[in-house]
Amino acid sequence: MMKHLKSVISLTAICGVVAVLLAMTNYITAPVIEKNAQAAASEAMLVVLPTGEDFQAVDLSAYELPATVTEAFTEKNGGVVVKLTTAGYGTGMVVMVGIDASGTVTGATCLASNETLSYEKTYGEKAIGLTADTVESDLETISGATKTTGAYKGVVVDALNTAIILGGGSVDVRSEDQILADNLNAALPAGEGEFEKLFIAEALTDTSAVYKAVNGAGYVFVSGESFVGTDADGKVTSEADEALKAQTESNAALIISSEITEIDLSGYEMPKQIEKAYKTATGNFVFELKAAGFGINGDEYYYPSGEHIKIKASVTADGTIIACETTYQSESEGIGSQCAEASFYSQFNGKTADNYGDIEAIGGATITTNGYKTAVSKVFEAVEILKGDA
Amino acid sequence: MNKESNMSVLLKGLLKENPVFVLILGTCPTLATTTTVIGALGMGLAATAVLICSNAVVSMCRKFIPDTVRIPCYIVIIAGFVTIVEMFMHAFLPEMYELLGVYLALITVNCIILGRAEMYAGKQPVGKSILDGIGMGLGFTIALLAMATIREVFGAGTFAGIPVPFIETHTIDILIKAPGGLMVYGMLIAAVNFITKGKAIKKKDFSCAGCPSAGNCHGGCASAEKEAE
Numbered sequence: 001m002m003k004h005l006k007s008v009i010s011l012t013a014i015c016g017v018v019a020v021l022l023a024m025t026n027y028i029t030a031p032v033i034e035k036n037a038q039a040a041a042s043e044a045m046l047v048v049l050p051t052g053e054d055f056q057a058v059d060l061s062a063y064e065l066p067a068t069v070t071e072a073f074t075e076k077n078g079g080v081v082v083k084l085t086t087a088g089y090g091t092g093m094v095v096m097v098g099i100d101a102s103g104t105v106t107g108a109t110c111l112a113s114n115e116t117l118s119y120e121k122t123y124g125e126k127a128i129g130l131t132a133d134t135v136e137s138d139l140e141t142i143s144g145a146t147k148t149t150g151a152y153k154g155v156v157v158d159a160l161n162t163a164i165i166l167g168g169g170s171v172d173v174r175s176e177d178q179i180l181a182d183n184l185n186a187a188l189p190a191g192e193g194e195f196e197k198l199f200i201a202e203a204l205t206d207t208s209a210v211y212k213a214v215n216g217a218g219y220v221f222v223s224g225e226s227f228v229g230t231d232a233d234g235k236v237t238s239e240a241d242e243a244l245k246a247q248t249e250s251n252a253a254l255i256i257s258s259e260i261t262e263i264d265l266s267g268y269e270m271p272k273q274i275e276k277a278y279k280t281a282t283g284n285f286v287f288e289l290k291a292a293g294f295g296i297n298g299d300e301y302y303y304p305s306g307e308h309i310k311i312k313a314s315v316t317a318d319g320t321i322i323a324c325e326t327t328y329q330s331e332s333e334g335i336g337s338q339c340a341e342a343s344f345y346s347q348f349n350g351k352t353a354d355n356y357g358d359i360e361a362i363g364g365a366t367i368t369t370n371g372y373k374t375a376v377s378k379v380f381e382a383v384e385i386l387k388g389d390a
Numbered sequence: 391m392n393k394e395s396n397m398s399v400l401l402k403g404l405l406k407e408n409p410v411f412v413l414i415l416g417t418c419p420t421l422a423t424t425t426t427v428i429g430a431l432g433m434g435l436a437a438t439a440v441l442i443c444s445n446a447v448v449s450m451c452r453k454f455i456p457d458t459v460r461i462p463c464y465i466v467i468i469a470g471f472v473t474i475v476e477m478f479m480h481a482f483l484p485e486m487y488e489l490l491g492v493y494l495a496l497i498t499v500n501c502i503i504l505g506r507a508e509m510y511a512g513k514q515p516v517g518k519s520i521l522d523g524i525g526m527g528l529g530f531t532i533a534l535l536a537m538a539t540i541r542e543v544f545g546a547g548t549f550a551g552i553p554v555p556f557i558e559t560h561t562i563d564i565l566i567k568a569p570g571g572l573m574v575y576g577m578l579i580a581a582v583n584f585i586t587k588g589k590a591i592k593k594k595d596f597s598c599a600g601c602p603s604a605g606n607c608h609g610g611c612a613s614a615e616k617e618a619e
Contacts, residue, residue: 007456007459010456011459011463014451014467018466018467018469022477036484
């Protein structure tokens with residue numbers, strides 16, 4: 001027993017003495033190590049803010065900052081260095097941005113990334129000299145690396161917003177999705193935060209989008225910057241001026257009464273791009289299309305998916321596109337896949353057979369854009385055929 | 391009683407019982423840190439500091455550390471000194487700390503240090519244990535420096551980062567890679583064997599008397615059976 005006790009006491013005593021020695025060493029070295037770490041971090045910060053002096057870390061919890069911001073530092077001359085993490089083509093892209101006291105970007109560098117094309121290594125140089133007012137227009141994304149450079153641009157914008165907020169200014173740092181959700185909730189609180197976007201098959205007046213509450217409480221009509229809520233019967237429930245109220249109630253009546261019937265295409269010789277066609281009670285047509293983009297016509301070297309792009313488009317009887325949207329795509333990720341973004345397909349809204357080609361092509365995705373345009377052009381032909389005028 | 395002179399204790403680690411080239415201990419850090427002379431010097435001196443301190447403390451405590459828990463006690467002492475060296479290096483030699491990386495912490499499990507604690511410091515007085523630590527540590531450092539000099543000069547064309555004329559443009563790249571490290575290691579062992587005419591190797595004691603586990607062994611191992619024959 002005594003033998004075992006002696007072993008336990010000996011080992012415990014040695015552990016205790018070693019622990020005390022380690023604590024003493026840590027007491028001496030910890031401040032030096034911290035100082036060295038700060039000096040190393042300052043050195044990295046000087047790369048993006050060469051005039052910076054005496055960097056001090058900012059307590060992020062005291063501010064409402066963009067979600068991408070992981071660290072921020074202020075310095076003696078009023079400059080700010082912001083460290084942000086985002087996802088480009090891959091995840092974990094860490095960018096450090098320096099902004100001087102006047103709100104101008106002095107440097108931006110990528111500290112870590114998993115991107116494939118390495119555009120992030122030099123893209124930061126393009127941001128130098130930009131401000132919050134000029135960054136959106138002057139910092140262009142690079143064709144073929146839209147995901148990487150788009151994400152990089154996003155964090156530069158976030159860094160500039162952070163500098164404004166840290167300087168006592170005010171910026172809306174919500175994401176586009178958050179802003180949309182907030183606007184929908186404000187317009188129709190009875191929707192309880194769950195809305196689905198409707199595909200518009202009726203020619204509505206001055207309306208860019210319509211959302212329906214999933215619980216059936218009503219609709220929200222987007223007209224310019226205004227979000228107007230109606231109940232399930234189409235009566236406006238949110239604040240709006242009389243003209244907007246009348247317009248919204250007229251649009252709501254069209255949406256609520258809208259009926260759509262599938263057309264049997266077997267009796268028609270339709271363009272091969274037309275898969276299905278529908279007619280509304282008001283005489284409009286809705287088409288389901290397939291477009292041969294890069295997935296079908298792409299260079300075999302780049303392994304095209306072999307799949308069509310699926311499109312839905314509504315057209316008035318006189319041949320004006322009401323709405324167009326991509327319902328499926330399997331194009332090259334980050335390039336042709338942009339055909340699924342509203343900024344691309346909504347360009348066709350309001351177009352006719354004469355001007356449908358006047359849209360901005362997707363950079364680096366000519367085959368996708370041309371295939372898409374060809375498919376959309378066939379709806380005008382189809383309308384003529386269905387009207388019996390062909 | 392050990393009649394070995396202090397000078398003999400100090401000098402044996404340099405060549406006759408060199409831990410790297412004769413006892414073949416600490417091979418992992420030897421191969422890993424000898425791509426640069428600076429890295430080798432840092433590792434050698436760090437290991438020497440730990441060796442001297444741990445030998446001194448193990449020797450001081452040898453009379454009250456029970457035999458059954460001696461290995462855990464030695465490990466705690468060695469790990470403590472390694473952590474202290476690591477902390478000081480992190481604070482005052484940050485570049486060296488970055489250069490040595492994980493191998494600095496791995497000094498804890500370096501066979502040389504535990505081997506000297508078990509085979510020498512656990513049985514000898516403090517003074518001689520410190521001399522043994524200095525000798526073995528210097529032997530380790532010299533061995534690392536010799537290997538690193540050959541690997542860096544002929545493999546990278548530099549010495550301690552300074553370019554060596556002519557060789558700089560005629561490097562043997564394999565020397566700074568793992569196979570090159572093993573080749574240089576083998577050649578240096580052969581050179582030491584040649585210089586000592588093989589006596590150093592032959593003097594190694596493989597009998598029960600030289601076995602670290604002799605105290606707890608009851609003669610049941612293969613070596614003991616062979617010795618009995």
